[in-house]
Amino acid sequence: xxxxxxxxxxxxxxxxxxxxxxxxxxxxxxxxxxxxxxxxxxxxxxxxxxxxxxxxxxxxxxxxxxxxxxxxxxxxxxxxxxxxxxxxxxxxxxxxxxxxxxxxxxxxxxxxxxxxxxxxxxxxxxxxxxxxxxxxxxxxxxxxxxxxxxxxxxxxxxxxxxxxxxxxxxxxxxxxxxxxxxxxxxxxxxxxxxxxxxxxxxxxxxxxxxxxxxxxxxxxxxxxxxxxxxxxxxxxxxxxxxxxxxxxxxxxxxxxxxxxxxxxxxxxxxxxxxxxxxxxxxxxxxxxxxxxxxxxxxxxxxxxxxxxxxxxxxxxxxxxxxxxxxxxxxxxxxxxxxxxxxxxxxxxxxxxxxxxxxxxxxxxxxxxxxxxxxxxxxxxxxxxxxxxxxxxxxxxxxxxxxxxxxxxxxxxxxxxxxxxxxxxxxxxxxxxxxxxxxxxxxxxxxxxxxxxxxxxxxxxxxxxxxxxxxxxxxxxxxxxxxxxxxxxxxxxxxxxxxxxxxxxxxxxxxxxxxxxxxxxxxxxxxxxxxxxxxxxxxxxxxxxxxxxxxxxxxxxxxxxxxxxxxxxxxxxxxxxxxxxxxxxxxxxxxxxxxxxxxxxxxxxxxxxxxxxxxxx
Amino acid sequence: xxxxxxxxxxxxxxxxxxxxxxxxxxxxxxxxxxxxxxxxxxxxxxxxxxxxxxxxxxxxxxxxxxxxxxxxxxxxxxxxxxx
Numbered sequence: 075x076x077x078x079x080x081x082x083x084x085x086x087x088x089x090x091x092x093x094x095x096x097x098x099x100x101x102x103x104x105x106x107x108x109x110x111x112x113x114x115x116x117x118x119x120x121x122x123x124x125x126x127x128x129x130x131x132x133x134x135x136x137x138x139x140x141x142x143x144x145x146x147x148x149x150x151x152x153x154x155x156x157x158x159x160x161x162x163x164x165x166x167x168x169x170x171x172x173x174x175x176x177x178x179x180x181x182x183x184x185x186x187x188x189x190x191x192x193x194x195x196x197x198x199x200x201x202x203x204x205x206x207x208x209x210x211x212x213x214x215x216x217x218x219x220x221x222x223x224x225x226x227x228x229x230x231x232x233x234x235x236x237x238x239x240x241x242x243x244x245x246x247x248x249x250x251x252x253x254x255x256x257x258x259x260x261x262x263x264x265x266x267x268x269x270x271x272x273x274x275x276x277x278x279x280x281x282x283x284x285x286x287x288x289x290x291x292x293x294x295x296x297x298x299x300x301x302x303x304x305x306x307x308x309x310x311x312x313x314x315x316x317x318x319x320x321x322x323x324x325x326x327x328x329x330x331x332x333x334x335x336x337x338x339x340x341x342x343x344x345x346x347x348x349x350x351x352x353x354x355x356x357x358x359x360x361x362x363x364x365x366x367x368x369x370x371x372x373x374x375x376x377x378x379x380x381x382x383x384x385x386x387x388x389x390x391x392x393x394x395x396x397x398x399x400x401x402x403x404x405x406x407x408x409x410x411x412x413x414x415x416x417x418x419x420x421x422x423x424x425x426x427x428x429x430x431x432x433x434x435x436x437x438x439x440x441x442x443x444x445x446x447x448x449x450x451x452x453x454x455x456x457x458x459x460x461x462x463x464x465x466x467x468x469x470x471x472x473x474x475x476x477x478x479x480x481x482x483x484x485x486x487x488x489x490x491x492x493x494x495x496x497x498x499x500x501x502x503x504x505x506x507x508x509x510x511x512x513x514x515x516x517x518x519x520x521x522x523x524x525x526x527x528x529x530x531x532x533x534x535x536x537x538x539x540x541x542x543x544x545x546x547x548x549x550x551x552x553x554x555x556x557x558x559x560x561x562x563x564x565x566x567x568x569x570x571x572x573x574x575x576x577x578x579x580x581x582x583x584x585x586x587x588x589x590x591x592x593x594x595x596x597x598x599x600x601x602x603x604x605x606x607x608x609x610x611x612x613x614x615x616x617x618x619x620x621x622x623x624x625x626x627x628x629x630x631x632x633x634x635x636x637x638x639x640x641x642x643x644x645x646x647x648x649x650x651x652x653x654x655x656x657x658x659x660x661x662x663x664x665x666x667x668x669x670x671x672x673x674x675x676x677x678x679x680x681x682x683x684x685x686x687x688x689x690x
Numbered sequence: 691x692x693x694x695x696x697x698x699x700x701x702x703x704x705x706x707x708x709x710x711x712x713x714x715x716x717x718x719x720x721x722x723x724x725x726x727x728x729x730x731x732x733x734x735x736x737x738x739x740x741x742x743x744x745x746x747x748x749x750x751x752x753x754x755x756x757x758x759x760x761x762x763x764x765x766x767x768x769x770x771x772x773x
Contacts, residue, residue, distance in 0.1 A: 109703050277738045305769075306736070306769035306773045307769050307770060310700070310768075311699065311768065311770045311771065312772070314699075314700065315770065315773030316772065317771075317773055318769045318772065319698075319699050319767075319771075319772055320770065322698050322712070322767075323698070323767055324771060326696075326742055327745060327747070329743065344711055344712060348699070349698065349699065349702065349711060349712070350711070353711075376772075403772075404772045404773065406771070514756060540773065543773050545773065546771060546773075549740075550740070550771050551739065551740070552769075555747070555749065562691050585773075586771075586773070610708060651743060653742075653745025653746055654745075655742065
């Protein structure tokens with residue numbers, strides 16, 4: 075059955091940690107992780123609540139395949155109401171923390187209430203207790219990891235924690251685990267800080283011993299691994315070049331936004347690409363990329379381990395940043411780089427290190443700095459606001475300086491911590507915030523690539539590529555190529571990607587498997603691991619049920635069809651040059667088709683018949 | 691005629707010697723088709739997954755018909771993904 079059938083409920087207000095049985099009726103409807111935890115959140119939390127109040131809950135949830143031998147079966151997610159968007163938040167992370175939580179015997183942890191003083195949760199198999207974290211408050215995520223590990227004298231302890239930005243109230247702080255992996259988006263780390271919870275440290279020795287049909291599971295997971303190994307993307311491209319291989323592709327097709335999405339196409343793209351990361355540098359003969367890395371049970375290994383040139387201004391005289399650490403992934407490299415106009419690979423790698431060290435979402439951070447840069451160029455923000463920093467597009471020194479201030483909460487940090495929506499509103503230029511539902515865009519311009527615009531506009535957690543990655547089809551030809559500038563068929567394409575991804579995110583698997591796997595590869599693994607019917611059809615319906623449930627949460631939180639939109643810049647301002655010259659996003663053509671494909675009303679509501687069909 | 695080629699990721703090994711990271715200006719016969727260019731550089735057909743001419747896709751079934759003209763930029767990637 076692969077579920078441990080146990081939930082750990084931690085009440086931070088009264089300090090209690092209690093075990094309770096997993097609701098198996100819900101597990102059969104929502105599978106695990108994203109789906110199942112969202113069901114608990116929907117049942118237990120008022121969607122209209124204050125995201126940073128005691129009434130919001132934060133759930134760390136694994137999937138049934140987390141901790142198993144299924145390739146990439148090491149994922150966990152953090153689910154809560156987002157302080158950045160006010161919508162449902164679900165941030166997914168790899169590394170080793172999720173598997174360890176499962177080994178300790180827990181499907182999920184539900185945190186509720188607020189602690190009066192800083193605490194951390196220590197879990198050793200079935201024993202769980204809250205301990206004082208007053209000595210950890212004010213420490214970075216990396217320092218916190220080291221101190222907790224030393225305290226317990228256990229090198230195999232797995233730790234998820236927040237850095238200083240969350241403590242300072244940055245609305246898009248991440249939860250870092252295993253130092254370099256992040257539940258990154260939507261401010262889940264900020265919610266953790268609001269509960270005075272600094273860290274969760276877990277050690278489990280139980281393993282996964284309750285697979286429903288172990289022989290079938292062995293066969294299905296082996297088949298899946300063979301498919302990943304033989305596929306050119308998952309077997310060769312991702313391990314060798316990582317996600318950063320996209321930098322030149324997306325720039326080449328006219329889909330790379332630059333300078334707060336004012337431009338499309340970035341002249342410095344190749345300097346911050348995967349290929350550039352692999353080149354030996356003059357100073358020490360080493361490349362930015364040291365090696366690739368894998369999360370628990372992953373046979374793809376797309377992770378980047380990098381160093382900054384020790385002679386570079388950003389780390390010179392800072393030996394603590396001259397060693398290997400988590401390197402640039404594509405979305406981070408775009409937001410920190412192309413969107414700010416900075417093409418200094420070492421500066422971006424260093425800033426990425428700081429994002430990991432103190433736990434902030436590099437997409438929202440980069441985009442927020444980009445919005446601030448545009449307002450600086452327009453004279454709305456001045457050196458008086460920034461403490462003398464010339465925050466212009468392309469200024470790597472300024473970006474490094476303001477980031478070093480940001481992580482310690484100094485200077486312009488409070489403003490940048492608002493995210494671009496609130497920042498642009500504060501300075502009277504709301505149209506310069508490149509967001510949907512208050513969350514910043516990732517690295518694909520919806521003017522050049524139509525379907526991803528619809529996916530952004532309808533994403534339940536605000537602008538996000540991981541809620542419906544139509545880029546796979548529209549640009550990369552996976553599983554089949556569709557035309558970037560066509561709107562026909564994009565409604566169905568977006569729905570298919572959204573539903574399938576919701577299922578994958580609920581299983582404990584990484585969505586990158588879907589570059590090689592179809593649902594016919596995934597369903598047999600779930601079906602062998604879990605009791606119940608996990609046919610392809612049921613898996614897809616489960617994904618659709620999860621998507622609709624998230625939508626209902628947002629509806630109750632106050633979102634309407636008016637929020638299924640894109641910034642005016644992307645709907646009205648044509649691309650000025652390059653292969654996609656003259657284009658805007660034609661959301662108005664696609665959105666009604668999308669509502670129809672979903673069985674929703676013309677104003678984006680979920681009617682009773684669709685709810686009944688999905689057992690909602 | 692002169693055209694520019696750009697090879698990326700694992701296809702960089704097929705680039706002739708030169709200074710630019712990805713791009714070479716080369717001389718080719720007039721009217722060269724895209725599929726012939728791919729063959730000329732010994733790139734396995736399946737590895738020429740994304741082929742752009744001046745930033746526009748040339749799908750696999752159109753490459754035998756697509757004639758190149760002076761100044762074209764042909765960019766080629768193997769199967770890649772990310773996100």
